[in-house]
Amino acid sequence: xxxxxxxxxxxxxxxxxxxxxxxxxxxxxxxxxxxxxxxxxxxxxxxxxxxxxxxxxxxxxxxxxxxxxxxxxxxxxxxxxxxxxxxxxxxxxxxxxxxxxxxxxxxxxxxxx
Amino acid sequence: xxxxxxxxxxxxxxxxxxxxxxxxxxxxxxxxxxxxxxxxxxxxxxxxxxxxxxxxxxxxxxxxxxxxxxxxxxxxxxxxxxxxxxxxxxxxxxxxxxxxxxxxxxxxxxxxxxxx
Numbered sequence: 001x002x003x004x005x006x007x008x009x010x011x012x013x014x015x016x017x018x019x020x021x022x023x024x025x026x027x028x029x030x031x032x033x034x035x036x037x038x039x040x041x042x043x044x045x046x047x048x049x050x051x052x053x054x055x056x057x058x059x060x061x062x063x064x065x066x067x068x069x070x071x072x073x074x075x076x077x078x079x080x081x082x083x084x085x086x087x088x089x090x091x092x093x094x095x096x097x098x099x100x101x102x103x104x105x106x107x108x109x110x111x112x113x
Numbered sequence: 114x115x116x117x118x119x120x121x122x123x124x125x126x127x128x129x130x131x132x133x134x135x136x137x138x139x140x141x142x143x144x145x146x147x148x149x150x151x152x153x154x155x156x157x158x159x160x161x162x163x164x165x166x167x168x169x170x171x172x173x174x175x176x177x178x179x180x181x182x183x184x185x186x187x188x189x190x191x192x193x194x195x196x197x198x199x200x201x202x203x204x205x206x207x208x209x210x211x212x213x214x215x216x217x218x219x220x221x222x223x224x225x226x227x228x229x
Contacts, residue, residue, distance in 0.1 A: 090157065106156045
């Protein structure tokens with residue numbers, strides 16, 4: 001258990017509405033990540049953060065934005081949800097001192113109707 | 114960019130028989146490689162990792178993997194399958210990003226079925 005929680009765990013929303021997912025960690029890790037999981041694709045990186053207010057894009061960042069105003073919280077926002085964003089979203093932190101190992105939260109299942 | 118290929122999307126074994134899940138990687142330098150497991154409707158759990166210290170890596174629950182540079186492979190094995198091993202397994206390679214961040218690139222997964 002890497003002290004990662006995600007909220008909400010399940011969400012159903014309608015196309016065009018904004019959605020924010022929250023990732024919370026309790027162990028003061030510097031690096032945090034958002035991935036999405038879709039059948040046949042494994043997990044793909046959306047955005048990541050390497051410190052407070054320091055974020056960058058991953059390979060599938062279109063339609064998503066992130067914010068990190070404090071170390072423990074990393075927010076993922078879908079500005080205007082689309083059906084193609086129906087997915088399971090996982091937050092991860094990079095543990096220390098094993099700098100390349102990432103530990104995952106329990107996931108958020110999002111359905112966009 | 115680095116990548117991994119999981120050669121089987123689905124593997125079925127009988128309980129008590131060996132497990133082999135195959136993974137090949139592509140990398141321009143010596144990579145860090147991982148296996149993660151995901152049980153149904155659960156998050157991802159780290160099984161084991163290779164970071165160049167030893168080519169044979171032992172993980173949790175009796176799993177191990179061998180890094181073979183000449184074959185660019187990192188296959189996952191277990192001598193005797195248990196029903197609780199039924200899950201999806203992901204082979205993963207770590208890639209470097211700017212600012213010393215790292216990115217994980219996932220294979221598409223292998224679903225392991227264990228039958229009585």
